[in-house]
Amino acid sequence: MLKIDNLHAYYGKSHVLHGVSLEVGKGEIVALLGRNGSGRSTTAKAIMGLVDSTGRIEWRGQEILGKKPFEIAHLGIGHVPENRDIFPKLTVHQNLLLGQKGSGKGSRWSFDDMYTMFPRLKERQHTEAGVLSGGEQQMLTLCRTLMGAPDLIIIDEPTEGLAPKIVEQVGQYLQKLKASGISVLLIEQKLTIAMSISDRALVMGHGSIVFSGTPESLRSDPRTRKEWLEV
Template sequence: MLKVRDLEVYYGLIRAVKKISFQVEQGQIVSLIGSNGAGKTSTLKSIVNDVKRKGRIYFEGHNISKLNTPKVIQSGISLVPEGRRVFINLTVDENLRMGAFNNDEKFESLQESMYDLFPRLKQKRKQLAGTMSGGEQQMLAIARALMCSPKLLMLDEPSLGLAPKIIGEVFDIITQLKEDGITILLVEQNAFAALNISDYAYVLENGEIALKDNAKELINSDEIRKKYLGA
């Protein structure tokens, strides 16, 4: 579904991602794991053309490298950014409306689908997003991204700053989305949680892919356990 070839990401003269290649097959959860500064977020931003980059990106067989961000999203890719970034001065309903900017004709049915998936949001649909808990904001950020009916959903650090119980809920939702037919590209510093639900994973170190394998193999790797799982 997604193929990234020879990707480089630059911030000024600094090369944050160094000619990496990877792919995501349809129906999979694929994780990018690694320490802070490894290039994970930059990789996701590059796919939606939000950073200066070189390389080629293919989605469903089409080269989308030169598409601007709105066109990339319209092609079927959606990103839940790190830190959630909900519109804090808008209600839950209004945030979902913003997510459906290119899908307005399906807004009402999609909205009800989101409230079925996230019952907690339905209870707070008229509440300002800025007054909600971190976990509720993360659920809203995911729901907002789903409002454009993506084929590929990219999630950047969805567990960041959340309580363990809420992290479990968020990862259950990610698993449910896969079962519903949405392909997932997951960036996550909680390597154990990410590998536990993933089909395949890539380990980034200093902007390069250091390891790649089936998630079950990586979770049992001594090197991964020492570096990222605290074993």
């Protein structure tokens, strides 16, 4: 579904991505791993048209490099950014409402689905999002993106700030997304969850892909883990 070839990205004169190539198939969870500053979040932003980039980014065979972020979103790609980007003065329910496309009819996800996924959001559905805890805001951002019924969701550090029980719940729900045919590009530092739910693992270092393989092959590659992942 998503195919990236020889992607370079820039922040002004700073050259951040150096020839990144990767693919995400239908109903596949691909983990994009690496230390902070390795280029993972920039890759997500490049896909969504948020940074200056060159190369090729194809979505279902269509070139999307150069399109505006809202155009890319309407093609079926959802982005859960690391900084959350909630609307602080709107309630939880209003934030979810803004995630819907059009009237929301025919969406594969409902408000009840989101509140079942995270009961805490149901409890706080009439609360302004700006007063939520960091973990609650992370839940809200994930659910707001799902309300747009994406076919691919790029999720950046979804477990950051979440309690261990909620981390496990997020992993289970990402697997449910996969079972429903949704593709996931998971940017994560916690190897435990990434390795347990992903079909393939990619490791980034210095703006390039330095490893591509199965979680099992990464587990059996201590050299790669030590050089590019372990602190």
